[in-house]
Amino acid sequence: AQSVAQPEDQVNVAEGNPLTVKCTYSVSGNPYLFWYVQYPNRGLQFLLKYITGDNLVKGSYGFEAEFNKSQTSFHLKKPSALVSDSALYFCAVRAYSSASKIIFGSGTRLSIRP
Amino acid sequence: EAQVTQNPRYLITVTGKKLTVTCSQNMNHEYMSWYRQDPGLGLRQIYYSMNVEVTDKGDVPEGYKVSRKEKRNFPLILESPSPNQTSLYFCASSPDSGTAAFYGYTFGSGTRLTVV
Numbered sequence: 001a002q003s004v005a006q007p008e009d010q011v012n013v014a015e016g017n018p019l020t021v022k023c024t025y026s027v028s029g030n031p032y033l034f035w036y037v038q039y040p041n042r043g044l045q046f047l048l049k050y051i052t053g054d055n056l057v058k059g060s061y062g063f064e065a066e067f068n069k070s071q072t073s074f075h076l077k078k079p080s081a082l083v084s085d086s087a088l089y090f091c092a093v094r095a096y097s098s099a100s101k102i103i104f105g106s107g108t109r110l111s112i113r114p
Numbered sequence: 115e116a117q118v119t120q121n122p123r124y125l126i127t128v129t130g131k132k133l134t135v136t137c138s139q140n141m142n143h144e145y146m147s148w149y150r151q152d153p154g155l156g157l158r159q160i161y162y163s164m165n166v167e168v169t170d171k172g173d174v175p176e177g178y179k180v181s182r183k184e185k186r187n188f189p190l191i192l193e194s195p196s197p198n199q200t201s202l203y204f205c206a207s208s209p210d211s212g213t214a215a216f217y218g219y220t221f222g223s224g225t226r227l228t229v230v
Contacts, residue, residue, distance in 0.1 A: 009154075034218055043118070043204055043221030044157075051216065090156060094216075100145050100164065100208070101172075102219065104157040 002027045004091045004105040012111045013081045021076040021108045023091030032094035033074040034102065035065055039087045047089075050074060061085070081112045116141045120205050120222035127195055127229055135190045135225050137205030145208040146188040147172070147219070148180065150201040157204065163188055195229040202226050 003026045013019045025031055032051055036044040048059025055067045065076045076089060089108050095101035118139045127133050139146065147162040149172075159172030163182040177199055179191040188207075192199060203226075206219035 032216065036218075036221075041223070043223045044206075044219075045221070046218040049218060100147075100162065101159065104149075106154055106156040 002093055002095050002103055004033075004093045004103060006089075006091055006105040006108045008108050009106075010109045010111065012113065015083055015112050015114050016080050019078050019081045019085070019110065019112070021089050021091075021110060023074045023076065023105060025072050025074060025091070025093050027093055031074075033065075033067065034092040035059065035063070035074075035076050036090045036092060036104075037061075037087050038090065038107075044090060047076070083112045083114055086110055086112045116220070118205055118207050118220050118222035120203075120225050123223065123225060125225060125227050127227070129196055129229055130194050133192050133195060133227075135192075135203060135205075135227070137188045137190065137222060138186050139188075139205075139207040139220070140186065141207065141209070141220065142185065143207035143209050143220070144185070145210065146182065147206045148178070148188070148190050149204045149206065150174065151204060151224075152201050160190070160203075192227075195227075197229045200227060200229050 005024045034049045035047040037047050038044045048057050050057045050067045058064045063078050091105040092102045095103050121136045144165050148160040149157040151157050158174045160178050161180040163169045169180050204224050205222040208219050
């Protein structure tokens with residue numbers, strides 16, 4: 001079965017430092033992978049996706065993610081964190097059973113301290 | 115502005131009192147879906163719709179109903195709400211049912227439901 005795991009419930013980073021939010025996946029076939037962000041009192045917003053091609057994917061707000069097939073990981077990264085990056089982040093994968101369905105991880109709360 | 119609109123944003127109700135949460139999108143999207151978000155569990159799919167008059171169960175459909183009479187609207191109905199349905203609910207849409215997972219979803223702002 002397809003699944004994604006976000007091993008950290010919370011990640012704390014000082015402003016200006018690099019950040020990483022971890023995600024590992026389990027899929028049959030080639031993975032379609034996504035990152036979404038949820039700000040307080042808002043719906044989820046699409047950040048970036050990996051379908052094929054370069055292992056380093058660039059997305060919105062200066063975020064990027066690195067696809068690693070051997071480690072089945074898709075970690076979200078940013079070179080220099082901002083306080084405004086504080087939010088809930090979800091990793092997601094396309095379900096093999098349906099071209100339409102996306103399966104979400106449990107979420108990681110990112111907290112950036114000034 | 116292209117968006118998915120959910121109403122209401124907040125709702126407190128009593129056990130057994132039927133309620134409907136509305137969802138409307140103005141992007142002519144084929145695919146629409148309902149999710150519930152619970153701490154530590156992420157988002158779980160309740161129902162989805164590939165197009166008008168085509169709906170199907172997701173992972174946690176018990177206690178919910180949906181309908182898709184028009185392309186833009188996809189209401190979520192709780193016929194007899196119970197406290198275990200207290201949750202944060204999101205409606206989402208995507209342009210094409212066949213490739214929804216390729217394009218990603220557009221989400222509404224959410225409905226926080228409390229059943230007492």
